[in-house]
Amino acid sequence: MRQLKKLALTRRGFFRGAGLAGMAVLAAGTGVPRRASAEVDALVAEHMGAGPIAMEKVTLSAPPTAENGTLVRIPIEVDHPMEANNFIQSLGIFVDNNPSPFVAKFDFTPEVGKIGLELRIKMAKASKVRVICKSNTGKLFGTIKEISVAEGGCAG
Amino acid sequence: MGEQVGNARVRGPQEAVAKGSVVLIKTLIDHPMESGLRKDKESGETIPAHHVTDVVVNYAGKEVMKAVWTGAVSKNPFFAFSLKATTSGPVKVTWKDNKGVEFSGTAEVKVS
Numbered sequence: 598m599r600q601l602k603k604l605a606l607t608r609r610g611f612f613r614g615a616g617l618a619g620m621a622v623l624a625a626g627t628g629v630p631r632r633a634s635a636e637v638d639a640l641v642a643e644h645m646g647a648g649p650i651a652m653e654k655v656t657l658s659a660p661p662t663a664e665n666g667t668l669v670r671i672p673i674e675v676d677h678p679m680e681a682n683n684f685i686q687s688l689g690i691f692v693d694n695n696p697s698p699f700v701a702k703f704d705f706t707p708e709v710g711k712i713g714l715e716l717r718i719k720m721a722k723a724s725k726v727r728v729i730c731k732s733n734t735g736k737l738f739g740t741i742k743e744i745s746v747a748e749g750g751c752a753g
Numbered sequence: 754m755g756e757q758v759g760n761a762r763v764r765g766p767q768e769a770v771a772k773g774s775v776v777l778i779k780t781l782i783d784h785p786m787e788s789g790l791r792k793d794k795e796s797g798e799t800i801p802a803h804h805v806t807d808v809v810v811n812y813a814g815k816e817v818m819k820a821v822w823t824g825a826v827s828k829n830p831f832f833a834f835s836l837k838a839t840t841s842g843p844v845k846v847t848w849k850d851n852k853g854v855e856f857s858g859t860a861e862v863k864v865s
Binding site: 667668669679692695696697699700701702703704705706708709710711712713714715716717718719 | 815818822825826827830831832833834836
């Protein structure tokens with residue numbers, strides 16, 4: 598009994614190892630390498646300010662698969678007051694796997710009244726898309742969504 | 754040949770809206786939005802960057818929003834945004850590209 602169990606574990610370990618190796622081969626074969634998250638984290642901090650990001654208040658309602666990488670719809674809503682002393686000051690859009698991940702940044706005054714945007718962007722390949730907001734008091738909010746691309750765009 | 758550039762369009766609600774309501778402003782401009790990272794397929798040479806870098810939204814004479822765009826924004830960029838209609842007045846959107854050329858379009862918001 599004990600021996601059988603040991604064998605099963607070993608075999609499972611072998612398959613797991615093979616699966617990982619397969620994934621590595623796939624990753625190596627897709628041209629543009631997947632950018633390390635830490636690199637984009639640093640870019641976000643550079644544009645939006647450093648600090649912890651609360652994953653709330655921001656909705657990115659883009660479809661999970663973009664038909665055309667040259668034209669990816671990015672509809673964004675932010676559920677946050679826009680009052681004189683309490684408002685969203687800026688919003689940045691980042692695509693981790695684009696040759697240049699920083700896409701756009703918006704600055705707002707409270708007069709906008711509500712943050713709802715739609716922009717169309719280029720995506721070179723499947724990627725995390727990050728939308729990060731900063732309040733006037735320096736608090737960071739955001740969302741991250743994985744979007745796949747049926748047909749790649751020549752992204753900037 | 755030359756890409757078409759300009760033809761800025763800004764559209765808001767056609768009719769008067771209640772004061773304080775949130776309206777949607779839709780904008781479109783013809784622009785190649787070349788990132789500067791693409792290569793010409795035939796010559797192999799890099800296609801120079803030519804894209805919008807700055808966008809400013811003015812509402813009733815006051816700047817309410819501005820943006821920095823890179824070449825990762827799509828060609829002929831569509832951009833829509835919400836705006837609280839607090840007063841009747843023009844919503845003027847101005848785009849500037851990396852060659853320093855400016856384009857603008859206006860929509861009138863009317864509150865009742």
